[in-house]
Amino acid sequence: MAPANDSVMVVEDDAESRAHLTQLLQLEGFKVVACSNGAEALDYLTHSAPPCVIIMDIRMPVMDGAEFRAAMLRDARLTQIPVVVITAFEPPAAAKLSALRVFRKPIDFDSLLGVIKKTC
């Protein structure tokens, strides 16, 4: 399946962060798929068209960002999807995730939007 160029996946366990980021991206005209952990996101990806970009947190219950990213990189269908990491940790925590960009919380939404628009 070809990537949907207006679809963005948000993987974030903090309900409020997830809801507000989703709402903001929708206001910018994107379709948003929101998941609360890596396992949920992986489940969605195996059954649906890949999004244009995945925005993900690192520390999450059930399946954290590192495990999720490793699972993605093992699946040929998913390796090409760009990943943007948002984390409350220091950026080096995301060093091994082969991310397109790493943002530290609180995120600069304009910069994030710029990266998404450039990618999608």
Added chain:
Amino acid sequence: MFGYKAAEAIGHSTNLIIPPEHRASENVVLDRIQSGEKVDHFETVRQTKDGRRLNISLTVSPIRNAAGEVAGASEIARDISDRKRLESLLTAIVTSSSDAIVSKTLEGIVTSWNPSAERMFGYAAAEMIGKSIRLIIPPERQAEEDYVLSKIRSGETVDHFETIRQSKDGRRLNISLTVSPIVGPDGVVIGASKIARDITEKKQLEREQEVVREQLAEALAGRDEFIAIAAHELRNPLNVLTLLWRLIDRTSRVPGGTVDPTLIEKSRAQLARLSLLVDRLLDVTRIRAGTFDLYRENFELCGLIREVTGRFSIENPAISISLELEPQIEGTWDRLRVDQVITNLVSNAIRYGMQRPIQISASTGAGQAVVIVKDHGIGISAENLQRIFERFERAEPRSSNHGLGMGLWITKQIVEAHRGTVQVQSAPGKGSTFTVLLPVGE
């Protein structure tokens, strides 16, 4: 040497150069010469023309006449004043040294023992001279003496050898030893000189410094961990606030758009969460710095429990919280801190209680107030039970309405500051029961 010209001396008695107090011993020498003996290296004192005393070494030989009878004596005098000065200087140094200085034969038999050795090891010189140095070597270190003596025999020095010796009263002393060979006139090693410095205090200081260094490293690691976690915990509510304000800004700019009042309410809740976080971080800092003081007052505990649970019931109307309280439990506690303890426990019960009913009871017994907070939620595994009261531990990974990972540690610190205890019983899937015991009076 003596200041007299030959003409002044010849024909005079040798008493010219013998001080009056030495004349008697001089007669002994003369008696020996008289009987034909030679006197070698006889150390005595002479006086010069100007009255100075000289330390000299005398070799006196009889002069015989043709008949072989002793007719006179020849004296060869060597000025040994410099050597004598050096000797007395050395003696003074050895006597006054704060290091133990002793000498021994190659068999380890003590031949000299200075006052510091007496002080350090408790044996008087008279007790040690002629005895084996092994007396001050602990049984398990006897082999060291064999090693030291073998080095000395081959002419080597043992330098700053740190070891343990024992005193007469059995005390173990940390000492630093330097043992050097004593070489006789013919170049053969005839014994050893040994300088021992008591380094017991130094060793003690080193151990203390090591402990301080470890504590410091631990404190620094703890501080770094604290800063990292504090930053992490503060960034999440800040992130939500940033997104909320962005949303408020975005929606209010749409023509005819209005600000959703729930966004304002959510912002307020995030600010409250941030301010609670800052309070807790300060609590942790105060507790760690030891500046955590209790402000005790007399108050009634059940009223406080009702007040705290009332706050939670308003925020969580769907969750049943039942109370089983004695009519009155008076005690002397820090009201704000006890409020914090109950708030923490109830907040945990709600967070991990899976929306199931929560029971809170308060009673008294044996001079203690007993507060029990029981939930029927996810429970805690045996492994996690071990560490939930540690700083920054959370049994469950961060959830959407996540806690701070400091709450139970702070709870425990507050309860213990009141000389009470907090315990937990739990089983995964069955829920958790926290029991707080608070002594009623001071």
